[in-house]
Amino acid sequence: MPVTLQQVDQAAWEADAQVRLDLARIYADAPAERLPLPVDEFIRDHLASGHLFSCARFNDRLLGAVAVKSDHNAWWLSNLCVRRTTRRRGVGSRLLALVSENAHAAGRRLYADSSRLPVADQMLLTRLGYRLTKDGDYFELDVPSPGGRQ
Secondary structure (H helix, E strand, C coil): CCCEEEEECHHHHHHCHHHHHHHHHHHHCCCHHHCCCCHHHHHHHHHHCCCEEEEEEECCEEEEEEEEEECCCEEEEEEEEECHHHCCCCHHHHHHHHHHHHHHHHCCEEEEEHHHCCHHHHHHHHHCCCEECCCCCEEEECCCCHHHCC
């Protein structure tokens, strides 16, 4: 399945009705314990705070998303979700690999708060090369900056 990456920020959300529909459907499929707020409120608050969603696109539809918060050195990932109809087909893995490639190009580290991750997500991150930090609070993927500089 040739999945590509699409970044959804506030402008993309406002400009594209299909993006709004797809992103809402992705998170509507999430198990209730994954989202702290109702879907619309979660998406609206995340985007209004200046953050974005990295999304897996296939055949002009978004199939999966991960919430991304950025600081000057890192991207913080949370709320990974894939549409129920396309789960177990590698969409989540491909999405995280594409996010990792983008982080590499930008010289950013990737983190995910381990205390908020279901066991299945922890296993996925471990399989993709993420490691728990020394204190065990976060999963981290150390992404070297372009040209091999750290």
